[in-house]
Amino acid sequence: MNHPAPNYDRKPWVMHYGQNIAQDLPPPRQAHLAELIREASGRYADQIAFTTCMPNGMHGSLTYAQVAQQSDAFAVYLREVLGLQAGARVAVQTPNCLAYPVAAFGIFKAGCVLVNTNPLYTPVEMEHQFKDAGVEALVIVDMFANKAEQLLARTAIKQVIVAQVPQFFSAIPRGVIRLVMKYWNKALPDLVVPHVRLEAALAQGAAALQAKRIDVAAYTHGLGHDSLAALMYTGGTTGVAKGAMLSHGNLLANMDQALAMGRSHIVEGRECVLTALPLYHIFAFTFNLLCFYSIGARNVLAPNPRPIQNLQRAFDNYPITWVSGVNTLFNALLNEEWFTAYPPRSLKASVAGGAALQHAIAQRWQRVTGTMISEGYGLTESSPVVSFNSMTGSPKPDSIGIPVPGTDVRLVDDEGQAVPVGEAGELIVRGPQVMQGYWNRPDETAKTIKEGWLYTGDIAVMDSDGSFRIVDRKKDVILVSGFNVYPNEVEDVIAAMDEVLEVGVIGVLDARSGEAVRAYVVPLVEGLTEEAVREHCRKSLTDYKLPKTIEFRRELPKSPVGKILRKDLRAEYKLKNAA
């Protein structure tokens, strides 16, 4: 190495900030999220905060004042009716719908801790997460509520609160949607799990609020930047899902950081953001929900963006100014004639995250809509935003941009020494958005956060202008459509089959999902089929974790101590597919 390592402390990327982006940000003004929510609710009281837009255009909305009122009621319900204490964990497991912000904000206002949960999780995955987090109450969408029944007894959950996708819609559209869901889609089972309906819970909360003359703000007295706000489950390095502890300060700071990058394209009180990514995912959670609520935007929630046609009414009926998405979402939109023929005129900017944005898609988007997609980079452990492309300069292809204000980034080698410009090193991050650690896992935390630096496990290169590129992942994590899949987890499930001797799982490039799960299985018996393996996996794994391709073989490459060598499998696959 002839070149000296750059002085990362001098932040060579700052020159890109220009006049629009503050170099340093003061600590967040608000003490906690409840305060931020309350401020925005007051400032924009009569404006529409959230609209759920169904694929057929049916919709329901809540104003900022209504969100404030309903989330107050929910906070009181949690504290007074259920008797939860401050800091109690409450899980929310719904697709994008009006119930989500009411529940999430209510949890913050109650001084409780939000545990975001993917509604498509299997009971096994749910049980692990709820037990690990010590969840005491669960808000779950009616479609999937019965999944909670079998695991209730084994968790600390006191109450299941059932929400609906058309929650808070007016009576007729809600009735029509529920009829269609029940009898046409057969998606609404009769509930066997003991539960209370969200509207009943809110009524009880509102009644208690009145009767006891409760000052909801008092629930959060004493909370500060260091108080825990949310547990965001992620697999990390080892594959066991663990909860990243995001504090109020983490989330508030990251909001400020993300907003600093986007300010040039934001008019407070006038934006309309399309939320097609799930709110339980950290990207949409911080970016769409928190950032855009704080600036008085209207948030158009799409419960299900698949097929992409489902978003047509949202674009038709609302003046969308911002879109957040992943590569696959932008790609799908660009394949639709209704979108390319009449791209939304109101659109100002879009942001991409979750997975690498393909250069071709970014270019095409620019040509079709006349606006840019700014690609960012982040991870659950950093609330999530670490870097973004500047929205005023021209975007750099395949770049994750520059660190957001107040963030230190370094690239280091295995010894923790900074690497020179243009060389690959592990990206490490320090800043106010870096999580407090993993919930109840000090060992894992110590491995991930060292001397205040978060080790991302991603290998990146810094260009001479201070912008970054991700070149590889240190970990074996497989990234399927923006979701992490942990080979260990998939291997464990497959290995549990009686017919399987051993198994190795790797990620391979996939045109559709970025990466796809590929399993190498050594069967114990003749005649084991791919379908049988997949069928078995379906019982305990969510769809995106299922192996897309399976190869049966007699043995797997192993290290001297018998560890299956995934890197050899990957190399072999690459060699075969390069030929």
Place this chain on the structure above:
Amino acid sequence: MLTELETRLLGVMMMVIMLGMGASLTFKDFRIAFKKPQGILVGLLCQYGIMPFLGYLMAVVLGLPPALAIGLILMASMPGGTTSNIFTYFSKGALALSIMMTICSTLIAVAMVPLLLEFYSGLKGLPSEYTVPAGNVAQVLVVLIVPTLIGIFVRKWNPNVGATVELIGGALGIFVILFLILTWVPRNHVLLATTAWYVYFAAIGLGLVGMLLGYLLARGLRQDTRRARTIALETGIQNGPLAILIVLLTFKDEMQQQVLLIPVLYSLFIVLTSSVVTVWFRRISTREELARDRAKVSTGPVPTLA
């Protein structure tokens, strides 16, 4: 045949259905249809090029007696029927294109239908003087255009009401189709039992072969698969009631009954065949939708419509 009351009731239901169809559309959809006028032109070519020739050819090949031949050629020369829009809607086709094709083919029917009939009847040495009742054509247009426009406005005014109207229109559409299918056998068993095989062949074949040829021609003229399916349905589905009306106005007595046979049979069977085709098309549309969703990014030029 349906009674007078049923016909009227059906007319009202048709308007409600079209209201629902309209509520599923925006003006953008029509602008897209207009910006690609090839679709409409190809559709018209199928409608007035392929279909009448197909009718003539079948009449010759099957050696139909004159009265039946007239009925078949007349049926084949009709503009598109409004039911084609319902089937297009259910098959997830390009509804705006379908409606535009129906409107255009109906508009020019006043001039086109007599010309075609004169030409093909002349070829076959048949009487060739027909009147196309302009009032009736206007009625078709009103039933089509007015509710569709109202539907579009309703949806623009309030998406909740729009979506509800669309669902009601759709449900009524299914109801009408089921009603027609389920009641026609008991109503018409005598007629069905006494009809010769080649008449069946002509009545059923006209619609099916028309769809097939319409699809192939549309694909040949570079229409995408979704538009080609829409054009296929539009081509195969003719305005049966209009043909029946023209026969009633033009012919008398025994001759009238004979000429009517194929238009009546066609109208009965087209509901059945279109339903089957629609279910099939719908599956293909759904599959294509998902495939598009997952498709790799195209590196070719952006499809601009300007």
